[in-house]
Amino acid sequence: MPTPHPKYRNSAAFYDVDGTLIRVNIVHAFSYYASRHASLATSALRTLRTAASVPVFWAADKLSRKWFNEIFYQSYAGASEDRLVMLADELFEDVIKPNIYPRAPELIADSRRAGCRQVLLSGALDFTMRPLAKYLGVDDLIANSLEFQDGYATGKLKKPFVAGATKADIMRGYARQHGIDLSESWAYSDSFSDFPMLAVVGHPTACNPDFRLLRVARSYDWPVLDLDEDPERAVSRRPRGLRRVRRTPE
Amino acid sequence: MRAIRPKTRASHREHVVTIDSDSAPRIMFSGERFLLEDLPIGTRVIYPRRPMTQVANPRAAIRYALSHPDGMEPLHALLSPGMKVTIAVDDISMPLPIMRTPDVRQLVLEAVCEMLADHGVDDVHIIIALGLHRRMHDWEIKRMVGPKVWADYWPDRLYNHDACDPDGMVVMGKTPHGELVELNRRAADSDLCIYVNLNFVPMNGGHKSMAVGLCGYESLKSHHTPKGIVASDSFMDPPNSFLTHSFVRQGRLVEKHVKVFHIETVLNNRIYDGPLSFLMKNEDNFTETDRLKFSAMKWALDKMPFAARRELLMRTPAGYELIGCWAGACEPVHEKVIAKSSEQYCVEVEGQADILICGIPFVSPYNVNSKALNPLLVQVMALGYFYHMYRGKSLLRDGGVLIITHPCSDRFDPVHHPSYIEFFNRILTETTDSYTLEKKYQDEFAYNPSYVEMYRRGNAYHGAHPFYMWYWGQRGREKVSRVIVVGADNVTVPSIMGWETAGSMAEAVAMARGTMGRSAQITMLHQPPIVMADVK
Numbered sequence: 001m002p003t004p005h006p007k008y009r010n011s012a013a014f015y016d017v018d019g020t021l022i023r024v025n026i027v028h029a030f031s032y033y034a035s036r037h038a039s040l041a042t043s044a045l046r047t048l049r050t051a052a053s054v055p056v057f058w059a060a061d062k063l064s065r066k067w068f069n070e071i072f073y074q075s076y077a078g079a080s081e082d083r084l085v086m087l088a089d090e091l092f093e094d095v096i097k098p099n100i101y102p103r104a105p106e107l108i109a110d111s112r113r114a115g116c117r118q119v120l121l122s123g124a125l126d127f128t129m130r131p132l133a134k135y136l137g138v139d140d141l142i143a144n145s146l147e148f149q150d151g152y153a154t155g156k157l158k159k160p161f162v163a164g165a166t167k168a169d170i171m172r173g174y175a176r177q178h179g180i181d182l183s184e185s186w187a188y189s190d191s192f193s194d195f196p197m198l199a200v201v202g203h204p205t206a207c208n209p210d211f212r213l214l215r216v217a218r219s220y221d222w223p224v225l226d227l228d229e230d231p232e233r234a235v236s237r238r239p240r241g242l243r244r245v246r247r248t249p250e
Numbered sequence: 251m252r253a254i255r256p257k258t259r260a261s262h263r264e265h266v267v268t269i270d271s272d273s274a275p276r277i278m279f280s281g282e283r284f285l286l287e288d289l290p291i292g293t294r295v296i297y298p299r300r301p302m303t304q305v306a307n308p309r310a311a312i313r314y315a316l317s318h319p320d321g322m323e324p325l326h327a328l329l330s331p332g333m334k335v336t337i338a339v340d341d342i343s344m345p346l347p348i349m350r351t352p353d354v355r356q357l358v359l360e361a362v363c364e365m366l367a368d369h370g371v372d373d374v375h376i377i378i379a380l381g382l383h384r385r386m387h388d389w390e391i392k393r394m395v396g397p398k399v400w401a402d403y404w405p406d407r408l409y410n411h412d413a414c415d416p417d418g419m420v421v422m423g424k425t426p427h428g429e430l431v432e433l434n435r436r437a438a439d440s441d442l443c444i445y446v447n448l449n450f451v452p453m454n455g456g457h458k459s460m461a462v463g464l465c466g467y468e469s470l471k472s473h474h475t476p477k478g479i480v481a482s483d484s485f486m487d488p489p490n491s492f493l494t495h496s497f498v499r500q501g502r503l504v505e506k507h508v509k510v511f512h513i514e515t516v517l518n519n520r521i522y523d524g525p526l527s528f529l530m531k532n533e534d535n536f537t538e539t540d541r542l543k544f545s546a547m548k549w550a551l552d553k554m555p556f557a558a559r560r561e562l563l564m565r566t567p568a569g570y571e572l573i574g575c576w577a578g579a580c581e582p583v584h585e586k587v588i589a590k591s592s593e594q595y596c597v598e599v600e601g602q603a604d605i606l607i608c609g610i611p612f613v614s615p616y617n618v619n620s621k622a623l624n625p626l627l628v629q630v631m632a633l634g635y636f637y638h639m640y641r642g643k644s645l646l647r648d649g650g651v652l653i654i655t656h657p658c659s660d661r662f663d664p665v666h667h668p669s670y671i672e673f674f675n676r677i678l679t680e681t682t683d684s685y686t687l688e689k690k691y692q693d694e695f696a697y698n699p700s701y702v703e704m705y706r707r708g709n710a711y712h713g714a715h716p717f718y719m720w721y722w723g724q725r726g727r728e729k730v731s732r733v734i735v736v737g738a739d740n741v742t743v744p745s746i747m748g749w750e751t752a753g754s755m756a757e758a759v760a761m762a763r764g765t766m767g768r769s770a771q772i773t774m775l776h777q778p779p780i781v782m783a784d785v786k
Contacts, residue, residue, distance in 0.1 A: 007694050103707050110706070111699035113416065186699060205700045221671040223700045224664060226708065 008115040011184045014171055014197065015108070017122035017129060019190035020207045021136075021227070023099040026124045027057060030075055032091050033084065050075070069123070069161050073146065077155030081148045085127050092131035100132075101208070101227035107188075108136050116186065117178065121170065121197065123163045142170055168196035188225075192216065265597040265781075267532060269293040274533040277544065278609030279777060280655040280737045281623060282559040284548050285609065287655075287755040293772040294603070296645075297532060298781035301520035302594050304571030308354070311575050312361045315513065319578030320586070325362070325511055328442055331370030336440040337362060338379040338411075338464055342390055343615035344450035345517055350567040354515045356396035358446045358575070362513070363399060375436055376408040379445070379463025382470060382712035383616070384666050384705070385410040390619065413466045414706050422507055425499040429472035433504055434464040440508065447514040449587050451635075451780065452486050452595075453493070455514050456584035457501025465500075467696050467714060472496055476684035476724040484638035484725070486782060488588060501580060514587040516574040518594055521779035523569035529778060557621070563612050564619060592641075592782075599783045602647035603773035604766040605759070608636045610656040611777060616711065616719070622661035625743045626670050628654075630719045632733065633726030636775060643785040644729065645773065651732045651762035653755070658738040665709055669701045673716035678746055684724045692717045732765055734758045 018025040027050075034046035053075070060068040076084075112118055118138035122129050126143040133141040145158040160166045175182045183202035187194075192212035198204035206217040207225045217224050267273075275288045276295060289295070305311040316325045329335075339355050342348060359376065366374055376399070378386055392400045395408065411434055412418050420438045422431040437443050437460075445463070449455040462470065473496035479485065481492035488494040504510070522529045526547075528540035536544070551559050574590040576583045614627045614635070623631070632654045637646065646652060662671045677691050692714055695701060701713030733749040736758045744751050752758035763770055775781060 008697060013699060103703065106707060107699065107703045110414070110702045114697045114699045114702070116699065203698065203700060218664065221662075221664075221675055223668045223704060225700065225703060229707070 006115075007184060010179055010181045011115065011186070012117040012119055012175070012178070012180045012182075013108075013111040013186040013188065014119045014121045014167075014201070015138075015187075016167075016189035016191070016194050016197065017120055017132070018124055020188055021101060021104040021120075022096055022132070023101065023228075024095055026072065026128075027054065028095055029091055029124065029128045030072070032095050033079065033087060034075075036087055036090075066161065066163065069144070069157055069163060073144075073157050074155040076146055076153040079153045081146075081151050081153065084125075084146075084153070088127045089131055091128055092135070096128075096132055097135065103225070103227040103229060105136060107225070107227060108138065111186065112137075117180065119174065121162065121167055123161070140174075142174070164193055165196040167194060168200040171197060171200055189213070198222070265297045265299065266599060267295045267297065267534065269295065274536065276533055276774060276776070277529065278607070278655050278774070279611040280609060281657050281659075282556065282563055282612045283551055283657075284544070285655055285737065285755075286544075286548070289607070289755070289774060290759055290772055293607075293774060294599075295532075295774045295776050296597055296599060296781055296783060297776045298519055298530075298779050299594060299597060301518040301530075301571070302573045304518060304573055305575070308357055308572040308575075309361065311572065312358050312513075312515075315575040315577040316361060316365065319511070320576060320582040321579030322511060322577075325444070325577065326365060326369060328509070328511060329366065329369035329371050332373070333371055333441040334373045334439065335366060335371050335375075335442050335444065336434075336437045337374065337376045337444045337446060338434075338437060338460070339376060339395070339446040340448045340454075340459070340463065341378050341380050341383055341386055342394055342618050343383055344448055344454065345568060345570050346450070346613050346615065346618070347521075347564060347566065347568050348393075348618060349517070349570040351393060352396055353394050354448055354517065354570075354572050355394055355446055356399065357572075358513055358515065359395055359399045362444055362446070363402070374403075374407060376403050377434060377436065377464065378408075378410045379459065380411045380413070381462045381465060382413055382467065382705070382715055382718075384709045384711045387619070387709060411464055412706055413470075413712065414702050419466045422503055425472075425503050427472075427496070427499055429496060429500055430469045431461070431500045431503045432466035432469040433460070433508070437464050438508055443508050443510045445510055445512050447512065449514050449516050449591055452488055452588055452591055452782075453491070455512075455587055456488070456494070456497065457504075457580055458494070458497040459501075459512065459580075460504045460508075460510055461497045461500035467712065469500065470714075470718075471692075472500070474718045474721065476688060476721045479721050479724045480728060482638075482725065484640055484644065486638045487641040490642075505580065510580065511577065512580045512583050513575070513577040514583050515572055516587055516590045516594070517570040518573045519779035520569045520571055526566070560612060560621070595780055595782045596641060596784045597781055599645065599773075599785050601771065602643060602785055603645055603650060604647060604770035605651045605653060605762040605772045606637075606646040607653045607755075607772065607774040608632060608655075609777055610636075610654050616715075617663070617666070620666045621663040622659070623656075624662045624667055624670055624674070625658055625660065625747065626667075626674055626716055626719045628656050628658055629747055630722045632656075633723030633730065634719070635722075636777075637723070637726035637730070639775065639781065640783045640785055645775070645783040645785055646730065648729045649731045650729075651734065651765055651770075652726070652730050653734045653736060653752075653758045653762060655736045655755075656738070658735055658740065658743045658749075660740065660743050666711060667716070668704055668710050669695055669698070669713045670711070670716040670719075673720075674746070678720070682720075682746075682748055684721050684727075687717060687720065732762065734761055 034050045119140045122143045129143045147154045147156045185201045186203040187201040190208045275286045420435045445459045447455045478492045483490045485491045576586045696714035704710035705712045735744045738751045
């Protein structure tokens with residue numbers, strides 16, 4: 001079989017995770033934790049509080065990813081580290097794994113075959129991402145870490161926050177450390193907020209992009225992937241008037 | 251389908267018309283529009299032959315071919331219960347535009363599948379032999395194979411070939427010339443392969459079917475090179491084509507390991523019929539109705555938005571008909587197919603041209619159902635296909651001028667041609683030298699994980715495909731002194747490809763005469779449909 005192109009020996013592929021490789025995001029993860037409390041009453045209360053906060057989270061995210069992080073991660077204040085880490089495997093099995101986009105594992109496999117180092121670069125919490133990183137077989141995981149005091153979360157993130165322009169800085173540092181040529185590297189994201197991360201590499205790729213990123217990708221001629229499409233079928237670009245072709249029942 | 255039987259045998263005079271002072275203006279494609287141009291007196295216009303009469307009963311002709319093959323036993327004698335059979339079938343890159351249903355491939359597949367079922371052969375897979383073309387959409391496959399085969403085989407036993415599947419490809423060895431041969435694993439492991447071919451131009455079919463249709467990138471690299479294209483005089487003339495010689499070597503190696511039963515079909519050139527049949531006529535013979543129909547069509551197309559114009563043309567199927575079907579061993583079958591297709595497509599022409607005029611249509615083998623004929627595909631139609639439409643001697647003499655009509659818009663289909671966009675905007679602006687491009691960038695694109703993903707699971711052409719498109723025009727680029735575009739909506743796109751622009755056909759002819767002299771011989775290749783020149 002063909003060997004990878006030698007040019008890609010010093011290349012890396014950086015993947016945003018939420019919305020890019022998986023359908024769920026950090027709010028889903030937090031909701032999972034909120035609904036898994038030992039006391040039924042506390043579970044109900046925290047679930048309701050999370051649901052009520054969603055509009056605030058949404059508005060904060062629209063204004064600034066930094067504000068969003070500060071507000072959102074306050075919700076973790078007081079949670080025990082042991083519990084968060086222990087529930088992470090269940091979170092992966094119950095929430096994350098069923099929501100991995102169907103074409104994401106193959107994208108990573110193709111990229112690895114080309115000789116690129118595989119790196120997840122996520123604004124989610126590191127302990128929630130570790131089982132996913134292991135499942136996808138990536139080389140490195142860079143994610144946000146919660147600050148803990150005496151085994152309990154303070155509700156603050158350790159700096160630097162993995163978000164926005166900081167992602168680009170982290171990628172530059174990673175490249176220096178591992179001898180990676182960013183001009184021959186890839187970045188994959190679904191959101192316009194990750195524009196700096198995409199702009200820093202030679203091969204930016206939009207995956208399931210939001211409207212703003214789609215417009216940018218089209219203007220800069222970046223490839224656009226739809227990882228949510230069933231790999232067995234190619235259903236896009238259906239002419240109007242033709243009925244959707246269904247699989248024959250087994 | 252109404253078959254029009256020619257009243258007389260086609261003669262040379264019918265196909266080569268010389269423009270005089272009374273001649274009507276000529277219709278030519280310019281992308282999704284039509285132009286009506288007055289050509290200089292003395293210009294030769296080469297018309298295709300009339301469509302040959304279709305076989306009386308296509309299904310019977312196919313069944314006859316299966317039972318009376320050349321160089322092999324009949325198909326039924328090769329079958330035994332429990333054997334593993336793979337049917338490979340050409341994709342929709344041909345014919346152009348898509349043909350009316352039932353597609354000839356549907357007729358062949360139905361006959362073959364029925365025979366396999368009658369002989370207790372159940373382990374049957376149908377693979378769309380794409381090579382490095384884009385995966386066909388499900389609705390395209392359904393239209394091509396017909397509802398019966400679709401219902402019985404899709405999706406588990408009817409699927410697209412995947413040249414980048416590390417587990418799905420197998421290396422068969424190397425030819426005596428050192429050309430690597432990779433093949434689809436399912437086909438390589440089969441007791442019998444059946445190849446269903448639709449022959450539209452002489453380059454297709456024969457050993458190309460297996461060697462290219464089911465190959466991988468590394469084996470395609472052996473012949474899809476600038477050097478290979480330059481050495482093909484022309485690639486539409488199999489005995490003089492380097493490409494064909496390489497396909498033959500690879501195909502023979504494949505057939506040392508795998509038994510292949512080839513079924514090849516030839517279509518006539520009835521691209522337009524019914525209300526559009528006037529497009530097939532000599533403009534001097536237009537009736538008043540024809541002129542009115544053309545004016546109405548031109549007016550409507552000019553008023554339509556681009557996307558609607560394109561959809562309308564792309565969704566108007568051609569009325570192609572089956573004129574021959576042969577089956578059996580590759581080489582004797584292909585010899586008969588080439589003879590038949592030459593009978594339909596080749597026209598005798600006296601002497602070469604100094605200036606060649608070609609209208610570039612909206613469709614090419616690589617943009618069926620795409621959103622645009624992008625600039626690279628305009629180039630491949632001009633300097634690849636149309637330049638190479640000859641046998642023996644090139645229609646346009648070395649150092650001649652090629653005039654084409656196309657808007658050359660900066661439009662690409664990001665779903666079907668993502669790697670073309672980067673190739674055109676980043677790579678081609680750095681160098682247009684095919685040899686440098688091949689050495690420096692081709693593998694980089696071929697192994698780009700984003701492009702690999704889009705080829706394997708989306709509907710994109712392989713990352714290396716735009717390189718082949720550029721190489722396809724290499725012989726034309728080396729032999730033609732100037733390419734002048736009439737009707738371009740910008741100068742940037744033509745200039746990236748090293749072309750000039752002219753505001754009108756008269757200006758383009760004057761520019762070309764500036765190079766070739768006042769007495770330069772001007773020839774127009776009248777498309778549609780396909781015509782090939784036998785230059786004497």
